[in-house]
Amino acid sequence: MHWFNTVGALINLDHPGHFLHWHFIEVSVANAVVMIVMVATFVVALLAPFPGRRSRKENR
Amino acid sequence: MTKAFRPDVDAPEWKGGYAPYDILKEGTIALVVVALLTIALALIFSSPDEHAVTIKSWSNATPVDFAQTALSELNGTSGTAQYGAPYNTASEGQKLGPLALAKWAGARIPVNTVRDFVIDPLRALPDQPPLTQGLATWRSASDATRTNWVAHYTKAASQMTYANGQVVVSTTNAGPVPLFINDLTMMARSGALDQALVTQHGFYTTDYTKPLLFLSDGSYLKNLAQKDHLLGTQWGMMNETGSYPGQAWLWLYTFWYQVTPFSTSANADVQVWGLMMLLSVILLFVPFIPGLRSIPRKSRVYRLIWREHYRNL
Numbered sequence: 496m497h498w499f500n501t502v503g504a505l506i507n508l509d510h511p512g513h514f515l516h517w518h519f520i521e522v523s524v525a526n527a528v529v530m531i532v533m534v535a536t537f538v539v540a541l542l543a544p545f546p547g548r549r550s551r552k553e554n555r
Numbered sequence: 556m557t558k559a560f561r562p563d564v565d566a567p568e569w570k571g572g573y574a575p576y577d578i579l580k581e582g583t584i585a586l587v588v589v590a591l592l593t594i595a596l597a598l599i600f601s602s603p604d605e606h607a608v609t610i611k612s613w614s615n616a617t618p619v620d621f622a623q624t625a626l627s628e629l630n631g632t633s634g635t636a637q638y639g640a641p642y643n644t645a646s647e648g649q650k651l652g653p654l655a656l657a658k659w660a661g662a663r664i665p666v667n668t669v670r671d672f673v674i675d676p677l678r679a680l681p682d683q684p685p686l687t688q689g690l691a692t693w694r695s696a697s698d699a700t701r702t703n704w705v706a707h708y709t710k711a712a713s714q715m716t717y718a719n720g721q722v723v724v725s726t727t728n729a730g731p732v733p734l735f736i737n738d739l740t741m742m743a744r745s746g747a748l749d750q751a752l753v754t755q756h757g758f759y760t761t762d763y764t765k766p767l768l769f770l771s772d773g774s775y776l777k778n779l780a781q782k783d784h785l786l787g788t789q790w791g792m793m794n795e796t797g798s799y800p801g802q803a804w805l806w807l808y809t810f811w812y813q814v815t816p817f818s819t820s821a822n823a824d825v826q827v828w829g830l831m832m833l834l835s836v837i838l839l840f841v842p843f844i845p846g847l848r849s850i851p852r853k854s855r856v857y858r859l860i861w862r863e864h865y866r867n868l
Contacts (some may be wrong), residue, residue, distance in 0.1 A: 509796075519814070549726045
């Protein structure tokens, strides 16, 4: 199982976290990253063109 | 007579063309992508690896805190002893305005901290003649005598120390109480108390209510939680141990605990729960609430998503 443990430790997150403070708001950097990725995914989903649009245009 | 068209309620009849759409194909692709992402992220980041906090680890790390907590179980000043429902009737428990919800639910999981956390576990210890004698003395004493012993010990316990493997409290007229606290601390440090407190309902032992309540009455668990930003006052509900992301979707639930009146309320748990239930019901009934149900139409986000269609109109 040695190789598996090595792979699992590629990026070790088992150390004290970092936190962002703003007034009474306190959020971990890890959670902030997840939230930013979620918002970015939502914006991309709004703006990215639908797949197959080109082929539909060509068929017209 | 024709009814007027209601833009948020009625759907106009579609008179354009139709295109085939394979929802099974899309679902399968989503499933495969999420599964691959899960495997890749697990391989790269692994998962939190916190060791379980036990009464054994607590009493070995901070024996005085454990012994002080054991005393609070005996003299009835611990959080569990004074909590109320569902453990006892010591207080009304959580109230939502005039509604005493916890009291109405009753003490469904009865916990008598003197009996369940101190006396019964000590009884389980074999071959301890002084302890057996002490338990017999306790059993034959009146309630007033017991209260007097515990009061004497409690008075002296502020100077409690732990030295040479013993809990040291300089006291007199405390009956068998010093023996109880010392032996319970020894029992905890050996790991035997963890096992004695687990409730056996069947073959598998999965009911950790009592050891968890005992742990939460001390300050050791709270200090560990504070270090990892897991306390309610630290938005702890959405945090994870270490540097792992936690339950970010609980941001609204934990947000209420940070602001008044909830942050200063003794009934914050049930008040926040009530508020979240109310908000959930509002969300559920958005299609029926005038104004709220118009937001998707008036914000025109749909025109951004289907911009190609609207451009060609």
